[in-house]
Amino acid sequence: MTLTDLRYLVALARERHFGHAAERCNVSQPTLSVAIKKLEEELAVTLFERSAADVKITDIGARIVAQAEKVLLEAGQIKEIATAGRDPLSGPLKLGVIYTIGPYLLPHLIPRVHAAAPSMPLLIQENYTARLAEALKRGDLDVIVVALPFEEPGIVTQAVYDEPFRVLLPAGHGWESEERIPASRLAEAPLLLLGAGNCFRDQVLEACPLCRSGEGLQRTLEGSSLETIRHMVATGAGITVLPSAAADPLPGGNSLLTVRPFTTPEPFRRVALAWRVTYPRSGAIDVIRAAILDSPLQGVKPVGRGSPLPVG
Amino acid sequence: MTLTDLRYLVALARERHFGHAAERCNVSQPTLSVAIKKLEEELAVTLFERSAADVKITDIGARIVAQAEKVLLEAGQIKEIATAGRDPLSGPLKLGVIYTIGPYLLPHLIPRVHAAAPSMPLLIQENYTARLAEALKRGDLDVIVVALPFEEPGIVTQAVYDEPFRVLLPAGHGWESEERIPASRLAEAPLLLLGAGNCFRDQVLEACPLCRSGEGLQRTLEGSSLETIRHMVATGAGITVLPSAAADPLPGGNSLLTVRPFTTPEPFRRVALAWRVTYPRSGAIDVIRAAILDSPLQGVKPVGRGSPLPVG
DNA sequence: CGATGGCGATAGGCTTTAACTATACATGGG
DNA sequence: CCCATGTATAGTTAAAGCCTATCGCCATCG
Structure with missing residues (x-):
């Protein structure tokens, strides 16, 4: 589990579409696809229900996405602190x-x-x-x-x-x-x-x-x-x-x-x-x-x- | 900046010794050394003052370590949530x-x-x-x-x-x-x-x-x-x-x-x-x-x- | 009912990176 | 002045991350 994975995760949760989410992350669709799959394997939970019609997030997936957003927010703070402390x-x-x-x-x-x-x-x-x-x-x-x-x-x-x-x-x-x-x-x-x-x-x-x-x-x-x-x-x-x-x-x-x-x-x-x-x-x-x-x-x-x- | 980097960072802040911190992270000393250096370059701040005598954390470094701990804690929650939701x-x-x-x-x-x-x-x-x-x-x-x-x-x-x-x-x-x-x-x-x-x-x-x-x-x-x-x-x-x-x-x-x-x-x-x-x-x-x-x-x-x- | 198109998964290959070992370099102490 | 300690650097290898190409599924439409 990396911060990149979490970024893919929240992007997919927002877009509910692998292609769009990948685009937003500036990566190819297979990249995001594989990353999400690996994340699901690592966590041993299904985060999304994929079907031809659309991509649905599972309940457990939604909870994990919320937590991932928190992690990314806190991680972003590190850059903020660094920028502020650079002077x-x-x-x-x-x-x-x-x-x-x-x-x-x-x-x-x-x-x-x-x-x-x-x-x-x-x-x-x-x-x-x-x-x-x-x-x-x-x-x-x-x-x-x-x-x-x-x-x-x-x-x-x-x-x-x-x-x-x-x-x-x-x-x-x-x-x-x-x-x-x-x-x-x-x-x-x-x-x-x-x-x-x-x-x-x-x-x-x-x-x-x-x-x-x-x-x-x-x-x-x-x-x-x-x-x-x-x-x-x-x-x-x-x-x-x-x-x-x-x-x-x-x-x-x-x-x-x-x-x-x-x-x-x-x-x-x-x-x-x-x-x-x-x-x-x-x-x-x-x-x-x-x-x-x-x-x-x-x-x-x-x-x-x-x-x-x-x-x- | 990856979660691994942050783990190295926190370990070094705790141990104040590259070798010991590396050991605790189950990696070699150069690995940790390089990772910290890259992190410092990425953030464009000096996180540690290295000298032969010992390793001192800078003020800005201490603030960033505190934030890194927060990030790692929140990231750990993801695994917790996954484990709890696996049933x-x-x-x-x-x-x-x-x-x-x-x-x-x-x-x-x-x-x-x-x-x-x-x-x-x-x-x-x-x-x-x-x-x-x-x-x-x-x-x-x-x-x-x-x-x-x-x-x-x-x-x-x-x-x-x-x-x-x-x-x-x-x-x-x-x-x-x-x-x-x-x-x-x-x-x-x-x-x-x-x-x-x-x-x-x-x-x-x-x-x-x-x-x-x-x-x-x-x-x-x-x-x-x-x-x-x-x-x-x-x-x-x-x-x-x-x-x-x-x-x-x-x-x-x-x-x-x-x-x-x-x-x-x-x-x-x-x-x-x-x-x-x-x-x-x-x-x-x-x-x-x-x-x-x-x-x-x-x-x-x-x-x-x-x-x-x-x-x- | 078969063709078509959208979408996610998979495969293969390339590039980057993160790790290791070995070693160089710096510094304070005997 | 050399040695011990500790960090930085070099060089190599394995893994990972990413890309393009392609497959397979399903839904829609002529």
């Missing part, structure tokens, strides 16, 4: 973002994605890089926004932008007079850091080798966030380093904080999109990338696909 | 009976058929032979009970029983003294007859050539029934001829009527079943025949299939 911009996209990007990117990203792809709702998760990577590989996420380097088997990445780091000082801090701060001086101050698991923490420590070797005055705030640290800096608990998108918007009406760039070469992070090589909705990823680049993230510099990652 | 004794049987048999046969027939085939309800229509024949050919009826001769293209008949005719006299009628009445004498009395269309009327006239030639005193009662005529005989309006099944049960407590057989050769009618040659539920017909023969119809003689129809 990569249709259907929800599961997006992961690291904690140190989410709060600054998402408010801009979400409306832009919605404008570009109205039928692609975003299901967003913020988490550590490692957790996002797991979820991505499991299939719980489709695309993630992380900082490079990010290497995982089966995962491809695409750099989107470089984001310089800034020094955040409490107002009135001694370094306020400096136009730019050398990264090496971070070891001199009480540096407030995010907890382990945040890649941004590692990148800050990488920018300041002395801090990393434990010679600095840094203090780790487990389970905290950049926003919390910012408030702590404002109260004079220490200084910190923020990515530009988090730091640059600040001084606006906030007289308790001062932002200073680093001296060149500025430490920075390269932010990238990552997805499974096998992920089929590349169009959706393009939309995400475009929306990120369209977002007003202060201080960031777009990165072409070919740009090499300079030594951090 | 010829299952499902209603549309039975037609001529007016001059119905009232005497049906009260016996119905319970017997119900006992023999509880899941074969009878849908009964009483009518003239011509109307029954039409309905039978149209397919509105499946089997009819008529009197022979009955010849229609595409229709086969099977004699069931012979039923002799009786003379019905009002009590006190002069012929009461006679043991048996010769058919020729019917022309001497006011003979009450059914209207045209009733085959029984014709058969009575055939038994009495003088009546037929219009030399008798017969009176036709259009739109009437044997029961009505019987009451009229009781009131002394005339005499009539009844089939034995209608006549023989009468004298019991009815002192107003007298029944007399004819002299040999007794006029009689041969009652038969008729159905379309193409009608597939021969088992149902056998049940009807058996139930008729089991019914206590007074005076009737069962007829073997081979019995020739004697000249009426």
Whole structure:
């Protein structure tokens, strides 16, 4: 029993004439004749009473035809679903973002994605890089926004932008007079850091080798966030380093904080999109990338696909 | 897209492993692999993300699998329906009976058929032979009970029983003294007859050539029934001829009527079943025949299939 | 009553396809 | 860097699906 057989069956039930039904199915009369006969043998029931005068459907045949119509209808739905789902911009996209990007990117990203792809709702998760990577590989996420380097088997990445780091000082801090701060001086101050698991923490420590070797005055705030640290800096608990998108918007009406760039070469992070090589909705990823680049993230510099990652 | 493809699809969605899914479908891994690939091409969507690690279903794939399961379920119903309907004794049987048999046969027939085939309800229509024949050919009826001769293209008949005719006299009628009445004498009395269309009327006239030639005193009662005529005989309006099944049960407590057989050769009618040659539920017909023969119809003689129809 | 025409069944042959085995290729892990 | 695992591809064979041609049945009509 095939779907073709069922199509022949309902055609014959409608036409009550082998020739006409065959024509409607674009096959020859013997084809339809044989198919119906085989179907009757397979089901071991007589579906039609044939006579010279006309073709009558049996009671059991009528019931089976009704069911066959249901099957064909449902089968047709498959094509419908496929057609509707063919658009990569249709259907929800599961997006992961690291904690140190989410709060600054998402408010801009979400409306832009919605404008570009109205039928692609975003299901967003913020988490550590490692957790996002797991979820991505499991299939719980489709695309993630992380900082490079990010290497995982089966995962491809695409750099989107470089984001310089800034020094955040409490107002009135001694370094306020400096136009730019050398990264090496971070070891001199009480540096407030995010907890382990945040890649941004590692990148800050990488920018300041002395801090990393434990010679600095840094203090780790487990389970905290950049926003919390910012408030702590404002109260004079220490200084910190923020990515530009988090730091640059600040001084606006906030007289308790001062932002200073680093001296060149500025430490920075390269932010990238990552997805499974096998992920089929590349169009959706393009939309995400475009929306990120369209977002007003202060201080960031777009990165072409070919740009090499300079030594951090 | 075939039902087989959908089975492969569902199996793969369950197993998330081409090899295992193929095994479950009793086919080789390449077979399933190719089938899925073709399905994806046909639908122009990616249903699964394949990687060395594992097989992940896409969102659109999951929706299509759900629909495919629905299709397979409905398709399975077809086999169920066929299996359930394979029994010829299952499902209603549309039975037609001529007016001059119905009232005497049906009260016996119905319970017997119900006992023999509880899941074969009878849908009964009483009518003239011509109307029954039409309905039978149209397919509105499946089997009819008529009197022979009955010849229609595409229709086969099977004699069931012979039923002799009786003379019905009002009590006190002069012929009461006679043991048996010769058919020729019917022309001497006011003979009450059914209207045209009733085959029984014709058969009575055939038994009495003088009546037929219009030399008798017969009176036709259009739109009437044997029961009505019987009451009229009781009131002394005339005499009539009844089939034995209608006549023989009468004298019991009815002192107003007298029944007399004819002299040999007794006029009689041969009652038969008729159905379309193409009608597939021969088992149902056998049940009807058996139930008729089991019914206590007074005076009737069962007829073997081979019995020739004697000249009426 | 035999000829005719419509219609479904059957036969024979061709093309497509669905299946198998064997093997190549890709990937993550030791 | 090679191996184990798992999927894709190639090549072959058997079956299926379809077509054309034709048969056989029945009903109608001259």
